[in-house]
Amino acid sequence: MYTYKTLVWGLDGIDVQELSIAGVAGLECSAGSLGIKRDQSPDAAAFVLPRKSAYAGVFTSNVFRSACVDSALTRLHAGKEIRAVLITSGNANAGTGLAGRADTEMMAAAVGEELGCAADEVIVLHTGVIGVPLGAKRLLPALAPLLAARSADREAGHAAARAMMTTDTVPKTAVRHVDLDGVKGTIGGVAKGAGMIHPRLATMLSVIVTDIPVASPALQVALTQAVKTSFNAISVDGDTSPNDSVILLSCPSDEAGSFTPGAMVRGTQAFATFCAALTEVCEDLARMIVRDGEGATKFLEIVVTGAESDDDAERVAVTIATSPLVKTAFYGEDFNPGRIISAVGRSGAAFDLAQLRMQIGGLSVFAEGLFLGVDPVAAREVMARTDIVIEIALGSGGGRCRFYTCDLTDGYVRINAEYTT
Amino acid sequence: MYTYKTLVWGLDGIDVQELSIAGVAGLECSAGSLGIKRDQSPDAAAFVLPRKSAYAGVFTSNVFRSACVDSALTRLHAGKEIRAVLITSGNANAGTGLAGRADTEMMAAAVGEELGCAADEVIVLHTGVIGVPLGAKRLLPALAPLLAARSADREAGHAAARAMMTTDTVPKTAVRHVDLDGVKGTIGGVAKGAGMIHPRLATMLSVIVTDIPVASPALQVALTQAVKTSFNAISVDGDTSPNDSVILLSCPSDEAGSFTPGAMVRGTQAFATFCAALTEVCEDLARMIVRDGEGATKFLEIVVTGAESDDDAERVAVTIATSPLVKTAFYGEDFNPGRIISAVGRSGAAFDLAQLRMQIGGLSVFAEGLFLGVDPVAAREVMARTDIVIEIALGSGGGRCRFYTCDLTDGYVRINAEYTT
Numbered sequence: 061m062y063t064y065k066t067l068v069w070g071l072d073g074i075d076v077q078e079l080s081i082a083g084v085a086g087l088e089c090s091a092g093s094l095g096i097k098r099d100q101s102p103d104a105a106a107f108v109l110p111r112k113s114a115y116a117g118v119f120t121s122n123v124f125r126s127a128c129v130d131s132a133l134t135r136l137h138a139g140k141e142i143r144a145v146l147i148t149s150g151n152a153n154a155g156t157g158l159a160g161r162a163d164t165e166m167m168a169a170a171v172g173e174e175l176g177c178a179a180d181e182v183i184v185l186h187t188g189v190i191g192v193p194l195g196a197k198r199l200l201p202a203l204a205p206l207l208a209a210r211s212a213d214r215e216a217g218h219a220a221a222r223a224m225m226t227t228d229t230v231p232k233t234a235v236r237h238v239d240l241d242g243v244k245g246t247i248g249g250v251a252k253g254a255g256m257i258h259p260r261l262a263t264m265l266s267v268i269v270t271d272i273p274v275a276s277p278a279l280q281v282a283l284t285q286a287v288k289t290s291f292n293a294i295s296v297d298g299d300t301s302p303n304d305s306v307i308l309l310s311c312p313s314d315e316a317g318s319f320t321p322g323a324m325v326r327g328t329q330a331f332a333t334f335c336a337a338l339t340e341v342c343e344d345l346a347r348m349i350v351r352d353g354e355g356a357t358k359f360l361e362i363v364v365t366g367a368e369s370d371d372d373a374e375r376v377a378v379t380i381a382t383s384p385l386v387k388t389a390f391y392g393e394d395f396n397p398g399r400i401i402s403a404v405g406r407s408g409a410a411f412d413l414a415q416l417r418m419q420i421g422g423l424s425v426f427a428e429g430l431f432l433g434v435d436p437v438a439a440r441e442v443m444a445r446t447d448i449v450i451e452i453a454l455g456s457g458g459g460r461c462r463f464y465t466c467d468l469t470d471g472y473v474r475i476n477a478e479y480t481t
Numbered sequence: 482m483y484t485y486k487t488l489v490w491g492l493d494g495i496d497v498q499e500l501s502i503a504g505v506a507g508l509e510c511s512a513g514s515l516g517i518k519r520d521q522s523p524d525a526a527a528f529v530l531p532r533k534s535a536y537a538g539v540f541t542s543n544v545f546r547s548a549c550v551d552s553a554l555t556r557l558h559a560g561k562e563i564r565a566v567l568i569t570s571g572n573a574n575a576g577t578g579l580a581g582r583a584d585t586e587m588m589a590a591a592v593g594e595e596l597g598c599a600a601d602e603v604i605v606l607h608t609g610v611i612g613v614p615l616g617a618k619r620l621l622p623a624l625a626p627l628l629a630a631r632s633a634d635r636e637a638g639h640a641a642a643r644a645m646m647t648t649d650t651v652p653k654t655a656v657r658h659v660d661l662d663g664v665k666g667t668i669g670g671v672a673k674g675a676g677m678i679h680p681r682l683a684t685m686l687s688v689i690v691t692d693i694p695v696a697s698p699a700l701q702v703a704l705t706q707a708v709k710t711s712f713n714a715i716s717v718d719g720d721t722s723p724n725d726s727v728i729l730l731s732c733p734s735d736e737a738g739s740f741t742p743g744a745m746v747r748g749t750q751a752f753a754t755f756c757a758a759l760t761e762v763c764e765d766l767a768r769m770i771v772r773d774g775e776g777a778t779k780f781l782e783i784v785v786t787g788a789e790s791d792d793d794a795e796r797v798a799v800t801i802a803t804s805p806l807v808k809t810a811f812y813g814e815d816f817n818p819g820r821i822i823s824a825v826g827r828s829g830a831a832f833d834l835a836q837l838r839m840q841i842g843g844l845s846v847f848a849e850g851l852f853l854g855v856d857p858v859a860a861r862e863v864m865a866r867t868d869i870v871i872e873i874a875l876g877s878g879g880g881r882c883r884f885y886t887c888d889l890t891d892g893y894v895r896i897n898a899e900y901t902t
Contacts, residue, residue, distance in 0.1 A: 121827070122823060122826040122827045123825075123826040123827070123832070123834060124822050124823055124825065124826030124827075124834055125826070152819075154819065155819060155822060155847070155850070155851060155852045156851070156852075157849075157850050157851045189819065190817075190818075190819025190820070190822070190823065190852075191818060191819040191822075191852035192852075301823055302823060302826065384805075384889075384893070384897065385897055388893075388894050388897035388898045389897065389898070391894065391898045392897070392898025392899055394898065394899075396611075397611075397612060398573075398575065398576060398610065398611025398612040399611070401545050401576060401611070401612075402543060402545055402611065402722055402723060404544075404545065405543040405544040405545030405546070405723065406542070406543045406544070406545075411544070413544060413545055426576070428578075429576070429578050430576060430577070430578045431576045431577075431611075431612035431613075468805075468894060469894060469898075470891035470894045470895060472805070472809075472894075473809050473812065473889060473890060473891045473893075473894055474891060476805065476806055476809035476810065476813070477809045477810070477812045477813025477815065477890075478813055478815075
């Protein structure tokens with residue numbers, strides 16, 4: 061039912077299947093099997109930059125987190141520069157205690173040895189099943205051939221984006237080119253994630269690289285801001301995972317490197333341009349994750365305005381986005397404003413029902429405390445769309461939120477009832 | 482797949498299909514069609530007591546609420562005594578403005594006229610589709626025959642419990658007999674609800690009557706307390722509705738009426754006995770609602786202990802109970818402790834992962850920060866059960882919570898994708 065072709069990513073005039081992260085900032089990619097997945101399908105993706113690079117990261121807020129998140133945070137807090145990121149899929153290395161942490165570090169050291177850099181200049185991220193020992197030692201022999209095969213070719217980027225996938229049905233890549241006072245730069249990112257998706261990240265991993273020279277403090281500011289309206293504004297099922305990580309690396313090329321470093325700090329026009337482009341990359345990837353939501357057939361955009369605060373607006377948006385009744389109604393193409401208003405009513409946000417106005421797909425459905433009559437033909441046309449916007453104006457203040465989710469389908473239930481440990 | 486017979490209600494030695502609310506405190510019941518449902522199937526249930534009775538009520542906390550909740554609250558706040566409750570199904574009379582309120586009051590007045598009492602001595606509750614005008618006027622002619630047919634026979638109670646149903650698959654009745662210093666009394670209740678079920682009520686309606694003489698202030702105390710561990714401790718899908726109401730009426734019989742009224746106030750042993758029995762009736766009905774959860778095949782009991790506070794314990798329980806990943810895993814009979822620990826980790830409750838201990842169906846699965854090896858045969862046996870208990874000890878304090886939920890199935894998705902306005 062769902063196909064990559066019919067759900068357009070919103071990148072006007074760009075064939076997203078052609079996008080590749082390989083080559084951006086000189087990045088070399090590689091994909092292969094380390095033997096985590098029993099069927100020998102690709103379960104590892106390597107991302108190697110030509111030089112050590114400034115590093116920023118945002119991670120899961122789940123108290124229960126994978127050894128790989130602890131490992132990546134240690135490097136972040138120590139201000140380390142990073143040369144490579146290795147992502148493995150099939151085993152989350154979470155709930156595995158000290159042995160799990162040792163497994164992650166053993167793999168980082170082995171990658172560092174191949175590349176001629178220190179273990180703490182390598183980030184290793186895992187995704188997959190929780191609570192099963194990773195057993196890194198048996199995976200090490202396959203690392204050398206994986207890294208040796210790396211390349212800056214477009215195809216290598218595609219293969220790496222594909223090797224990250226678990227229940228994803230399509231690889232996810234976004235690229236933006238920016239012009240900073242005549243100096244050209246590029247930001248490219250890949251992501252994986254389809255279930256366990258919710259604000260404050262989810263079962264998602266993303267690696268973003270740029271050749272624009274940004275030092276790590278400013279890089280962290282830019283990433284934190286970009287995540288707010290992208291990866292933190294999506295929900296597939298309200299669940300989050302112990303492994304969620306977004307890694308941003310800045311590895312200046314010679315040309316972009318000639319850009320005055322002082323210009324890339326907060327408050328400058330160049331930095332604002334960089335932040336805007338980075339946000340677009342993150343939002344592209346976030347929307348791709350929702351579109352590829354497990355079993356999803358509809359992409360729902362929820363726009364809440366007029367709330368007493370941004371937090372109140374988010375409460376309303378999240379309550380709608382996680383309501384099984386709302387999500388199943390869209391799946392059934394049932395025009396059901398009552399379920400949405402019920403969700404708004406229990407969100408905890410302060411508002412006056414008499415001031416609330418709601419539109420679904422541009423059709424006014426609620427005003428002055430009453431449901432409005434809607435032409436059934438127009439309602440059917442709206443519900444038949446793949447992309448539907450729900451707009452709610454609370455009439456209480458200036459708070460706002462834009463949020464993305466998908467429908468809840470028997471496909472989601474099947475995928476998650478059958479995905480076993 | 483789901484049948485009434487295989488999911489036992491926990492009423493030892495009692496055939497719950499034999500239970501009836503009719504006759505309790507002299508209650509007469511009736512069921513029939515007022516013409517709300519087009520197929521002329523039963524859409525109205527009447528509950529008539531011999532005399533005006535002390536009244537307590539608990540209602541939805543949703544800001545968006547039905548005209549019938551406003552109407553019932555007005556009577557509660559005015560300290561009215563109640564003679565009858567009429568429940569109609571098929572239309573929620575919510576989001577229908579002043580005309581909706583007038584519709585509810587018109588029906589209350591018509592019932593009062595038939596019974597020879599005032600309109601504000603009658604409570605009318607609705608359940609069904611949101612946002613469609615009820616059009617009470619056309620329903621009035623059928624009220625007289627409905628009320629004329631009322632009876633205290635067991636069968637009349639069954640018919641009324643059945644007429645309340647929307648997506649319910651079984652009627653829900655609970656009865657408790659109590660002995661107060663040799664004076665015997667009875668508490669009987671009926672409920673409906675299967676989807677839109679969550680703490681702070683849901684798409685549920687319940688009417689409970691007793692012949693034990695309790696004045697309305699104490700009656701309200703008893704009901705509020707009983708709801709806390711019953712209707713407010715269940716979740717099917719995390720959604721709540723604008724119509725949720727629990728009505729409790731005390732209509733003393735001659736025998737129970739001879740009980741010293743002063744004994745039925747807070748602090749007495751008799752009142753404590755009454756409260757305990759009332760809580761059991763509410764918990765029976767609440768568990769029946771979860772067992773009849775839309776599409777449910779499993780009944781899950783979540784017991785959280787050792788939290789820093791009861792609120793923290795509830796946060797953990799609710800997060801598990803509303804996690805689609807946890808609920809689909811149980812549906813798939815996939816022994817997946819990782820998804821439960823992930824839910825605990827994102828609940829917002831304060832705890833130390835190293836202190837957390839978890840059991841599923843009596844099997845220890847997590848301790849000292851690690852997942853424990855579990856015999857696959859034992860795990861399969863647990864997952865094959867219909868009733869499964871998840872026990873989580875946080876090791877942080879004395880806070881606790883017991884919560885009930887069901888699994889998430891493609892049956893739920895089908896029911897809610899196809900149930901149209």
